Amino acid sequence: MSLTRNKNDVISALDARFQERRHQVPVLRQRAEAEGITEIRSREDMVPLLFPHTTYKSYPESLIAKGRWSSMNRWIDSVSTHRVTDVDVSGVTDVDEWIEALEAAGHLVSSSSGTSGKGSFLNKSVRDREANMQNMIDGLTELGMPPERRWHVIPVGPDTGQSAHVAMRDLIIDNYRRPDGIPLFEGNPPVGHHRYMARLQAMRRAMADGTAAPDEVSAFEAEAQGRAAEQERRLHHWADHILARPTEPIFFNAQFTQLFRLVEILREKGAREGTISGGNALTVGGGLKGSTLPADYQEQIFAMLDIAPERFFHYYSMQELNLRMPRCLGGRYHVPDEIVLFVLDKDGEKLADVVDGRIEGRAAFFDLTVDGRWGGTISGDRIVVELDGCPCGRSGETILPDIARYSDLGNDDKITCAGTMDAYVRGFIEE
Known part of the structure; x- marks a missing residue:
């Protein structure tokens, strides 16, 4: 209203x-x-x-x-x-x-996640989740993308394991992914997302004030490197499958930070603007999460992945709201x-x-x-x-x-x- x-x-x-x-x-x-x-x-x-x-x-x-x-x-x-x-x-x-x-x-x-401080927790009911998910379908339909299982679906990641993220990923897969779609990445499922983020926050504080023990720092850095390597494997999986079918339509469900890294990997594998030409689509959740990207990062992503404005579901929202402002x-x-x-x-x-x-x-x-x-x-x-x-x-x-x-x-x-x-x-x- x-x-x-x-x-x-x-x-x-x-x-x-x-x-x-x-x-x-x-x-x-x-x-x-x-x-x-x-x-x-x-x-x-x-x-x-x-x-x-x-x-x-x-x-x-x-x-x-x-x-x-x-x-x-x-x-x-x-x-x-x-x-x-x-x-x-x-x-x-x-x-x-x-x-x-x-x-x-x-x-x-x-x-x-609480990466920049204290995390927040909002109680949502089944009705809230249903309203949020239906609003996603309605927004895509208004954009001109009604549920049709004609797309390869690529949820770029990273996978947090949080049920709201899993539910949204599955909603898009179930409503848009073609029966012979690109196989999903089979990696190590995330465990203890909030436990990890709490440790990350505590470790950053300890390192800043000089109280972190060297063995604690080494153990945490090893875990962080393992998570980063898992995400790299995920992105290389998607890049290889994109290049194997460059003219077939793909629906990306992602964040800009991961998409930009995907573009870099595609370039490393020899792709150039025009290599991928399937008339692809994109919906993005979240911001840059503190990452620093080039000023023209969106233009680079859209050009490499062949995403036109009319196939980009962009919206303003926040976790306090069920609905999106397209x-x-x-x-x-x-x-x-x-x-x-x-x-x-x-x-x-x-x-x-x-x-x-x-x-x-x-x-x-x-x-x-x-x-x-x-x-x-x-x-x-x-x-x-x-x-x-x-x-x-x-x-x-x-x-x-x-x-x-x-x-x-x-x-x-x-x-x-x-x-x-x-x-x-x-x-x-x-x-």
Whole structure:
């Protein structure tokens, strides 16, 4: 539901969801009571109820370090719609096993890797995953790529083993891969993704402050090199099969970092622009994850892999949302009806002002399809929204492509209410 849609319809939808969720999500109930909000009568009423993205990493790190999994249950329960406190964690020894226990009980936790700091955990239901996966199919269909099993499918990787990633990979394979498709890479399945990422984070800290023992550093570097070698074998597998059938259509499901390395390997094997000519397609998840690539990395990828803009499903989203905002050929992102877009000031305290038909500020959203949590979130992104339609011909507001993280702009990415929300959550853990 966009900024320019019928105001009464938007407010009614938000209020209906608020009346339902305030009785289900403990932190939302406490926040609403503290703000004296019992009804949504305007967009302004929603702003104090939008959860900062940091809410989903508000647990004390000591809970994980000390293996206090029952307390972690209470933490995630405080920001969940469906109760978590009765999930059996008696045999859990690390984060991966905690997530497995939750998933066995129907809580399909979405998690960040925490490479740049503390990881986040979002409780998602089966309905959330179904909405997310159907939205992928709908977006591809709107692009002109309905489910047809006529493609070779290449999930470039790396394989994290996380169930959400596996489910999305399998969705694309099941709906698009031809019966005689390129064989999938048969490598060593990943084990303990979060365990590894936690060790990576701890090792980086220890090396930075000089407390890492030489044998610990050597052992960890050996494991990291093994994982990197596995990914190289994966990419060489794909490159060999691409070159064996260069004119047959391929659907890539990947991240740009891995795709660029695939292009380098293809060049090493003798491929040039025009060698691959199958009219290939691409959908990309995630950003560069801290990697540094040439300024024209996308152009190089598209030219080598024969991917035209009309076969590139590019979108703006985040793990707090079920739905995607697809990018049109005009280069802008369109907000689907089920998402209410808010543009806030930098501190996340109030709605930003409209200036000459544009709004610039902090992106915030309410996803009406979210089931496992409260659907309102304040992101770490600075966006610019155009209210007067799009060059592609569609009406309504659009998000311009120059999206940036406040933390990357040399600014302190501080949302005013974040500390208050963290205090609410800590209170539930201590009860």
